[in-house]
Amino acid sequence: MKFTCFHLMPYRPLDLKAASDYRSAWVVLPNSFYDPKQGAAEYESYLDQLSYAEKLGFDVIGVNEHHQTAYGMMPAPNLIASALIQRTKSIKIAILGRALPIVGNPINIAEEFAMLDVLSKGRIIAGFVRGIGAEYHSTGVNPAFSHERFHEAHDLIVKAWTATGPFEFEGNHFRYRYVNLWPRPYQTPHPPIWIPSMGSRETIEWASAPERKYPFLVTFSSEAAVVRYLNMYRETAQAHGYDASGSQLGWAVPLYVADTDARAREEAKAGIETLFNNFLPMPWEMLLPPGYTSNASLKVTMKIRTSLGSRARNQTIDELIANGTAVVGSPKTVLEKIERVRDQTGVENLITMLQFGVMPDALAVRNMELFASKVMPKLW
Amino acid sequence: MYTLDMLDGAYSSPVHLIGHSLGGWIAAEAAIRNTRRIASLTLLAPAGICVKGIPPGDNFIWSPEEAIRNRYYDQRFAEALLQAPPPDDAQIDIDLQNRVAAVKFGWEPRWFDPALEKWLHRIAVPAHVVWGADDKILPSAYAALWGERVAGAQISMVAACGHSPHIEQCDLVTEKTVGFLDRVRT
Numbered sequence: 392m393k394f395t396c397f398h399l400m401p402y403r404p405l406d407l408k409a410a411s412d413y414r415s416a417w418v419v420l421p422n423s424f425y426d427p428k429q430g431a432a433e434y435e436s437y438l439d440q441l442s443y444a445e446k447l448g449f450d451v452i453g454v455n456e457h458h459q460t461a462y463g464m465m466p467a468p469n470l471i472a473s474a475l476i477q478r479t480k481s482i483k484i485a486i487l488g489r490a491l492p493i494v495g496n497p498i499n500i501a502e503e504f505a506m507l508d509v510l511s512k513g514r515i516i517a518g519f520v521r522g523i524g525a526e527y528h529s530t531g532v533n534p535a536f537s538h539e540r541f542h543e544a545h546d547l548i549v550k551a552w553t554a555t556g557p558f559e560f561e562g563n564h565f566r567y568r569y570v571n572l573w574p575r576p577y578q579t580p581h582p583p584i585w586i587p588s589m590g591s592r593e594t595i596e597w598a599s600a601p602e603r604k605y606p607f608l609v610t611f612s613s614e615a616a617v618v619r620y621l622n623m624y625r626e627t628a629q630a631h632g633y634d635a636s637g638s639q640l641g642w643a644v645p646l647y648v649a650d651t652d653a654r655a656r657e658e659a660k661a662g663i664e665t666l667f668n669n670f671l672p673m674p675w676e677m678l679l680p681p682g683y684t685s686n687a688s689l690k691v692t693m694k695i696r697t698s699l700g701s702r703a704r705n706q707t708i709d710e711l712i713a714n715g716t717a718v719v720g721s722p723k724t725v726l727e728k729i730e731r732v733r734d735q736t737g738v739e740n741l742i743t744m745l746q747f748g749v750m751p752d753a754l755a756v757r758n759m760e761l762f763a764s765k766v767m768p769k770l771w
Numbered sequence: 772m773y774t775l776d777m778l779d780g781a782y783s784s785p786v787h788l789i790g791h792s793l794g795g796w797i798a799a800e801a802a803i804r805n806t807r808r809i810a811s812l813t814l815l816a817p818a819g820i821c822v823k824g825i826p827p828g829d830n831f832i833w834s835p836e837e838a839i840r841n842r843y844y845d846q847r848f849a850e851a852l853l854q855a856p857p858p859d860d861a862q863i864d865i866d867l868q869n870r871v872a873a874v875k876f877g878w879e880p881r882w883f884d885p886a887l888e889k890w891l892h893r894i895a896v897p898a899h900v901v902w903g904a905d906d907k908i909l910p911s912a913y914a915a916l917w918g919e920r921v922a923g924a925q926i927s928m929v930a931a932c933g934h935s936p937h938i939e940q941c942d943l944v945t946e947k948t949v950g951f952l953d954r955v956r957t
Contacts, residue, residue, distance in 0.1 A: 418832070528832060533878040535871055676832050680878075681870035689867065 392733065392770045395485060395742040396444035396759065397453035397643060399670075400437045400471075402461040403749045404429040407669050410461065415673040417460040417525040424461065433464065436752050438471070440745075440759065442478040447763035451483040451516065453742055455587075456490055458522075459529040462670040469503045476511045484511060487587045487608065487643075487742070488518020491548070492540035493530040497565060498572075500544070501551040505576045513577040518585045518608075519545055525677040535682030538593070540564050552581035587643060587742075590620040591688050599627045599635065608641030608742055611671075614715025614732060617642050621736040637739030642732060645717045645744045648761040652720040659719045660708045662750030667716075668705045670748060722765035729770060741770070774801040778808035785810035785896075787952055791937065792909070793818050793876060796884070802898075803890040811955045812898040813948055814917070816909050816934050820891075821883040822916055828908045831878065844905040844933040882909065891920035898924040899951040901944060903932030925951060 405416070405424055413420045441452045454471045457463035465471050468486045475484050484507070489500050508515040521541050527534040543562040547570070550560065556571030576582055586598040587608040598605040609620045621640045628635035645666065647659035679689055711717040718728045732738060745762060746755035774797055778786060788809050790798035795817025802809055821827070830838055840849045858866060898921045902914040911928060918926045927947050929936045936944045 527878075531879045533874065535875040535878065674834055676834060680831060681867065681874040686864065686867040686871070690863070 392729075392739050392741050393450040393638070394448075394767055394770075395451035395453045395487075395641075395740065396441060396447075396449040397455070397485075397487065397742045397744050398437055398441055398746060399455060399457070399463040399744065400433065400465050401666070401670050401748060402430065402464055403433060403751075405461045405669070405749075407665065407749075410669065415525070415677055416462055416670050417523075417673045418528045418677055420461060422459075430464065434471075437746070438474055438478065440752070440755055441475055443756065443759065444763075445479045445482040447759055448767060449482065449763065451485050452479070453485040453487045453518075455487045455518070456520075456522070458490075458493075458526050460525065460670075469507060472507050472515070473510065476507065476514070479514075481514070483514050483516055485516035485585060486518050487516075487585060488520040490520050490522030490526060491544035492537045493522045493526055493532045494544070497544035497547050498551060498567065498570060501548040501572055504548075504582060505552065505572055505574050508577040508582050509574050511577070513582075515576075515578070515582045516585055517582045518587055519548075520587055521683075524679045524683045525673055527680050527683065528677055533682070534680040536564065537683050542597075549581065549584075552576050585641065587641075590616065591684060592623070593685065593688065595620065595624050595627050599624050599631060599639070601631050601633060604628075604633075604635075604639060606639045606641050606740060608643050608740065610643040610742075612716065614728075617644075617715070617732060618735045621738055625737070637737040640736060640738040641740035641742055642736075642738050643742035643744065645747045646725065646762065647717070647719045647745070647758050648722055648725050648766060649758075650721060650761075652724050655719045655721060655724075656708060656712070658754050659717070659750070662746070662748035662754070663708050663711055663717050663719070664706070665748030667711060667748075722761065725762070726766050726769055729766070733770075772801075772804070774798070775805055775808065782808055784808075787811045787813065787955070789813040789815070789948070790817060791815040792934065793873065795819065796876075796882075796887075799887060799891065799894070800884065802894045802896065803887065804893075806894065806896045809896055811896050811952065812894065812921075813901065813951065814898065815901045815936055815944070816903060816906055817900070817917070818877065818882040818909055819884055820888045820913065820916060820920075821880070822910070822913055825910050825912050827882045827910065829881075830908055831874065841907040842934050843939055844903065844931055845939055848939055888916070888920055891917070892922065894921050897951070897955045899927065899948070900924055901927045901929060901936050901947065903934060903936045903939065904928050904930050905932060906934045908934040 410420055444452050452475055454465055454468045456465055456468040458466045472484050472486050504517050521537050543564050547560050551570050551572045557569040560567045560570050585606045587610055588594045590609050598607045607624050609617050625635045647655050649655035649658055712719050718725055745758045785808050788798045795814035796819035798812055799819050802812055839852050843849045900914055900917045902911045904911050914926050918924050929940050932940045
């Protein structure tokens with residue numbers, strides 16, 4: 392397996408009690424809750440954690456993009472990627488991902504990724520996402536055109552990376568007389584593209600198409616859902632006439648290792664419960680604005696995603712462990728849980744979130760060290 | 772344009788066009804283009820224009836209950852809807868489809884067409900704009916701008932009333948509408 396050390400960069404100094412008066416930590420939580428001095432210390436800690444991942448033997452560092460929320464402090468993830476390039480030597484850096492539809496000019500994304508790829512001498516993995524529903528509230532972009540804008544922006548970016556410019560691009564949402572990327576990407580034909588998703592048939596169908604074969608990373612899902620979505624990708628690939636490789640499958644999961652199951656549960660509890668009960672929750676109206684997904688997908692998601700879309704019920708670490716949304720335990724327990732999913736799906740990319748919620752630096756770093764020394768080598 | 776074609780196809784003489792909210796916006800868009808088949812316009816809390824500094828309510832972020840409550844001044848109307856039996860699967864599909872359509876038209880810019888206001892002067896038929904004084908979706912302050920832009924428009928402000936004046940103050944709004952149409956006919 393290949394291992395990504397992934398980070399959301401949550402704003403841990405958040406006054407959780409006062410923040411719970413608001414309907415979500417997204418969109419409507421006043422930014423008076425954010426203290427730039429504490430925010431600076433958070434960036435420093437998190438950059439230290441991510442660059443340490445290289446020394447521990449991870450294959451990839453993963454950062455991500457979210458807007459106007461205490462859930463993650465990377466509205467411009469390429470800035471963090473740029474800082475990480477300077478702090479590391481050879482590890483890959485994955486931006487999981489840029490939210491294509493909510494950007495006014497996708498050429499800017501193509502340019503920035505090309506710059507990062509050249510700056511890092513080819514260490515960039517480009518993740519493409521549509522952004523979470525809340526981000527259509529925070530940016531004003533119309534969610535009804537989210538899919539169209541995603542596909543058009545994707546086509547434009549890939550063409551900008553690969554075709555000789557200048558060329559003209561005529562889309563319905565984006566039109567340019569001159570597309571002529573300077574610089575071009577370092578990697579040939581272009582940086583690998585990964586598709587993180589909460590899971591939808593449309594996304595799997597698109598990512599697995601033979602002309603793309605983009606790795607699909609399933610995020611924030613119970614073990615049963617992870618297995619179902621990854622196998623859906625395999626089946627869809629077969630319907631396209633080929634066998635998907637394990638490297639096309641990824642599982643993104645909050646993970647915590649300590650010497651015993653009991654200690655792991657105790658130490659992970661505050662982090663995991665604040666992630667799922669304080670930082671992540673948002674009402675359906677924010678999560679899935681009309682048009683963001685097909686109505687069929689919407690109805691299915693509302694049934695499956697009990698962990699999202701509501702503040703009504705707090706989830707406990709025991710529930711999250713039991714349904715496999717979080718992997719927590721001794722090295723032996725964690726290894727078994729990962730092997731169980733790998734054996735059912737053939738997944739070869741594990742995207743581990745080793746700091747989550749309010750988890751302090753000391754625990755996050757020890758978690759990274761234990762995972763890297765006690766679990767990772769057994770899965771190589 | 773669809774509305775104009777429909778009026779052309781369905782009627783041989785001009786009709787009195789009445790539109791509420793998004794429907795009022797559509798009626799106005801049709802009327803600035805061509806009033807050949809339009810005898811008069813009655814707009815109930817129409818969307819379509821904006822007044823800077825007075826944003827509409829953010830109906831897209833409201834919960835279903837908030838959305839119902841914010842539609843009415845008199846909460847008894849909201850209570851009745853909230854206590855109604857939950858919709859069946861077919862109705863859920865229709866509701867979802869309607870919401871997607873509303874988002875397509877109204878998400879960005881929020882509930883208006885930047886090009887509409889500057890052409891409202893072209894509406895040469897009698898117009899009546901009705902607004903609930905306590906509208907939480909499209910603020911009643913917008914009524915004045917409609918009055919300025921549509922020459923001779925009659926403005927009826929309905930007290931103790933939310934975004935659906937024809938429901939919440941049905942008798943009064945019917946009386947005002949019929950009165951307006953009678954004057955137009957004579």
